[in-house]
Amino acid sequence: MFDSFVSRFNQKYRTIGFPKNQPHLPERFRGKPEWDPVACARAGSQCRACAEACPTDAISSTRPVLEMDLGRCLFCTECGSACPQKAIRMGRDHELSVRRRDALLLKGHDPVLEKAEALKREMLRVFGRSLKLRQVSAGGCNGCEVDINVLNTIVFDLGRFGIQFVASPRHADGIVITGPVTANMKLALQKTYDAVPTPKFVISVGACAISGGPFRDHPEVNNGAEGMFPIDLYIPGCPPHPITILDGLLRLIGRKK
Amino acid sequence: MTSSEPSVGRPIRNAEAVRLSEIPILTTDHWRQEILRATRYSAGKKEWRICALFALPKGGAFRLITVLANNREQSLTVFATDVRDRYPALTPDVPEAHLFEREIAEQFPIKPEGHPWLKPVRNASSTEYFKIEGDEIHEVGVGPVHAGIIEPGHFRFLCNGEDVFHLEIALGYQHRGIERALQGGPNKRTLSYMETLAGDTTIGHTLAYSLAVEGLSRLDVSPRAELIRGIALELERLANHTGDLGALAGDVGYLPTASFCGRLRGDFLNLSAQICGSRLGRGWLRPGGVLFDLPKDQTEGFLSKLKATFRDVKEAAQLLWHRPSVMARFENIGAISQQVCQELGIVGPAARACGLRNDIRHDFPSGIYRNARIHIPTRHSGDVFARAYIRWLEIQESTRFIEAALRSAVEAPISKPTTQAPLQSNSIVVSLVEGWRGEICHVALTDHLGAFARYKVIDASFHNWTGLALALRDQQISDFPLCNKSFNLSYCGYDL
Numbered sequence: 001m002f003d004s005f006v007s008r009f010n011q012k013y014r015t016i017g018f019p020k021n022q023p024h025l026p027e028r029f030r031g032k033p034e035w036d037p038v039a040c041a042r043a044g045s046q047c048r049a050c051a052e053a054c055p056t057d058a059i060s061s062t063r064p065v066l067e068m069d070l071g072r073c074l075f076c077t078e079c080g081s082a083c084p085q086k087a088i089r090m091g092r093d094h095e096l097s098v099r100r101r102d103a104l105l106l107k108g109h110d111p112v113l114e115k116a117e118a119l120k121r122e123m124l125r126v127f128g129r130s131l132k133l134r135q136v137s138a139g140g141c142n143g144c145e146v147d148i149n150v151l152n153t154i155v156f157d158l159g160r161f162g163i164q165f166v167a168s169p170r171h172a173d174g175i176v177i178t179g180p181v182t183a184n185m186k187l188a189l190q191k192t193y194d195a196v197p198t199p200k201f202v203i204s205v206g207a208c209a210i211s212g213g214p215f216r217d218h219p220e221v222n223n224g225a226e227g228m229f230p231i232d233l234y235i236p237g238c239p240p241h242p243i244t245i246l247d248g249l250l251r252l253i254g255r256k257k
Numbered sequence: 258m259t260s261s262e263p264s265v266g267r268p269i270r271n272a273e274a275v276r277l278s279e280i281p282i283l284t285t286d287h288w289r290q291e292i293l294r295a296t297r298y299s300a301g302k303k304e305w306r307i308c309a310l311f312a313l314p315k316g317g318a319f320r321l322i323t324v325l326a327n328n329r330e331q332s333l334t335v336f337a338t339d340v341r342d343r344y345p346a347l348t349p350d351v352p353e354a355h356l357f358e359r360e361i362a363e364q365f366p367i368k369p370e371g372h373p374w375l376k377p378v379r380n381a382s383s384t385e386y387f388k389i390e391g392d393e394i395h396e397v398g399v400g401p402v403h404a405g406i407i408e409p410g411h412f413r414f415l416c417n418g419e420d421v422f423h424l425e426i427a428l429g430y431q432h433r434g435i436e437r438a439l440q441g442g443p444n445k446r447t448l449s450y451m452e453t454l455a456g457d458t459t460i461g462h463t464l465a466y467s468l469a470v471e472g473l474s475r476l477d478v479s480p481r482a483e484l485i486r487g488i489a490l491e492l493e494r495l496a497n498h499t500g501d502l503g504a505l506a507g508d509v510g511y512l513p514t515a516s517f518c519g520r521l522r523g524d525f526l527n528l529s530a531q532i533c534g535s536r537l538g539r540g541w542l543r544p545g546g547v548l549f550d551l552p553k554d555q556t557e558g559f560l561s562k563l564k565a566t567f568r569d570v571k572e573a574a575q576l577l578w579h580r581p582s583v584m585a586r587f588e589n590i591g592a593i594s595q596q597v598c599q600e601l602g603i604v605g606p607a608a609r610a611c612g613l614r615n616d617i618r619h620d621f622p623s624g625i626y627r628n629a630r631i632h633i634p635t636r637h638s639g640d641v642f643a644r645a646y647i648r649w650l651e652i653q654e655s656t657r658f659i660e661a662a663l664r665s666a667v668e669a670p671i672s673k674p675t676t677q678a679p680l681q682s683n684s685i686v687v688s689l690v691e692g693w694r695g696e697i698c699h700v701a702l703t704d705h706l707g708a709f710a711r712y713k714v715i716d717a718s719f720h721n722w723t724g725l726a727l728a729l730r731d732q733q734i735s736d737f738p739l740c741n742k743s744f745n746l747s748y749c750g751y752d753l
Contacts, residue, residue, distance in 0.1 A: 140431070
């Protein structure tokens with residue numbers, strides 16, 4: 001018995017100060033992609049090296065300006081490696097969540113991501129201080145699940161924001177979807193959504209749930225949850241860093257601006 | 258060499274490419290006899306086990322490619338037989354073949370005749386289940402959506418009161434068609450598929466793929482890159498084993514270790530992120546080398562973080578072994594015997610918990626493991642405790658390994674892979690990696706142009722899910738979460 005008290009003391013206080021303090025991210029963290037239009041132009045008007053290297057065709061156009069769909073991006077750095085001018089690289093911005101699908105389309109020289117706004121006033125009154133979520137894993141690779149699960153550890157301590165992942169959709173205010181929505185999971189996902197009482201909302205986490213990810217256009221998948229029901233929050237990544245997911249959830253309930 | 262060795266197979270080495278024409282094609286009778294003889298369990302011993310068994314369409318017929326492994330003798334062998342639409346199933350005589358044959362029957366119009374249960378492996382719409390009749394028998398169906406942030410699968414318990422007679426595990430909900438999509442590759446998506454076969458085993462699967470491609474294209478990897486790969490693989494093991502110890506503690510209601518290990522698992526993932534930028538090791542390994550090295554001036558800082566994390570894991574783990582209330586829930590729960598373990602072809606920590614000293618890093622070493630030998634711990638009780646304790650022993654060994662590797666300081670640049678070298682045509686390569694769950698086996702077959710005619714992936718989970726089903730027999734249904742966690746198998750790695 002005594003040793004567990006000693007351990008508790010030794011293991012220290014580990015909860016991070018986020019969102020009050022800036023998160024500690026690794027030096028090589030891969031956040032919002034950045035590009036340098038001047039260097040890009042040097043590659044010539046025919047260059048499509050980045051678009052051709054992208055495994056999910058997230059880069060649709062390179063001329064006259066670069067167009068990139070963050071909802072498809074795997075943050076894999078293949079575009080940067082392929083670029084003859086090293087004009088693209090992964091930046092450090094971890095705040096990637098948006099409320100509309102088209103807000104994930106980055107276009108132009110220095111596109112600004114229209115970061116997620118809070119829920120409307122009435123929804124905020126109901127959910128702002130107590131948010132219960134049901135997570136549904138619908139295909140995918142367990143990577144997003146891993147980094148959502150982490151939010152329940154003492155490091156992120158999701159409970160302090162009044163957010164909790166619950167076991168039953170009947171107890172939930174919304175669902176969090178991961179995975180490209182396989183044909184085999186589509187019905188179960190629909191049933192889970194239907195079982196959540198209204199008003200409710202849907203959060204898509206990861207490239208798979210947003211666009212199908214690496215499995216896009218496979219006959220076995222639905223290219224994500226798009227079109228099945230209205231999506232209220234998109235959190236891109238493969239998988240998104242736990243801080244990115246937490247940032248999105250906090251923005252949704254107006255705890256971070 | 259032992260008398261049970263299939264004299265007919267083509268012996269191969271891990272990640273060695275051989276011409277398809279070198280694979281002996283046996284008559285189906287002969288093929289079946291050889292497998293039966295090699296995999297026979299007698300007097301507590303079983304020499305060979307099935308690593309891979311799958312069909313390759315060939316004209317109007319099918320070639321059943323068979324890879325057998327003998328860990329003790331450190332031998333791998335491959336042979337095949339041609340069948341049309343049916344053949345006498347192996348399963349009645351070789352239980353470990355049962356899922357392989359179900360998969361063959363699902364993927365192609367081939368019937369393994371005499372197979373007792375030819376239910377599809379990945380078609381979740383199948384509603385046929387085992388049944389037991391009786392007045393007091395009831396069924397409990399759970400999933401595919403579970404009460405937690407975990408992957409989907411359907412579990413059906415046949416119970417008498419609290420006692421489980423049998424558990425049937427029906428998967429396939431994560432099936433997203435990766436094997437089919439890999440055919441004709443490699444292409445620009447191939448690596449993304451490898452990294453997402455099982456997201457928690459990104460390093461294990463990407464390493465198996467890299468070894469396969471390096472075998473087929475005769476690419477050399479620099480010693481420094483091999484060292485970094487070893488560190489990546491062991492960090493993945495450390496993170497997952499630590500997470501599992503915490504989850505096991507949580508499932509018996511011992512919260513101190515559960516919450517300590519939740520944090521510590523993340524600390525190991527952050528060590529991976531320190532080197533490559535991704536907690537799961539995405540974009541780290543590539544055929545030909547690695548994309549990220551640990552800068553020399555960061556080595557000391559990295560080692561001191563590793564040591565501090567290990568120290569805290571040690572403390573969290575020791576709490577478990579010294580807590581009678583925890584041990585009472587771990588010991589004698591979900592035990593499988595060594596015989597069952599061998600007959601089912603169980604791999605990884607679950608097999609080592611039954612006393613089988615099988616580990617790819619030792620038996621079929623590649624890369625850094627050829628020089629830096631790893632100590633393989635075993636336990637003998639085969640229960641939840643053994644599976645938990647094996648993880649703790651492996652955590653110690655992996656930490657020691659990383660420290661020794663970084664101290665050895667291979668002074669050379671990492672090899673940064675550039676363009677894809679062409680793959681040798683009409684060839685086969687078998688690559689094996691000891692992932693944290695156990696054996697990962699990739700088998701790549703190329704066509705006359707050097708593209709993948711078939712790319713077969715066998716995650717450790719493919720062998721081990723049946724082990725979980727058998728561990729639940731005659732247990733209380735309330736012990737399911739604990740037993741499940743003690744195996745912690747992959748759904749997506751199985752569903753593909």
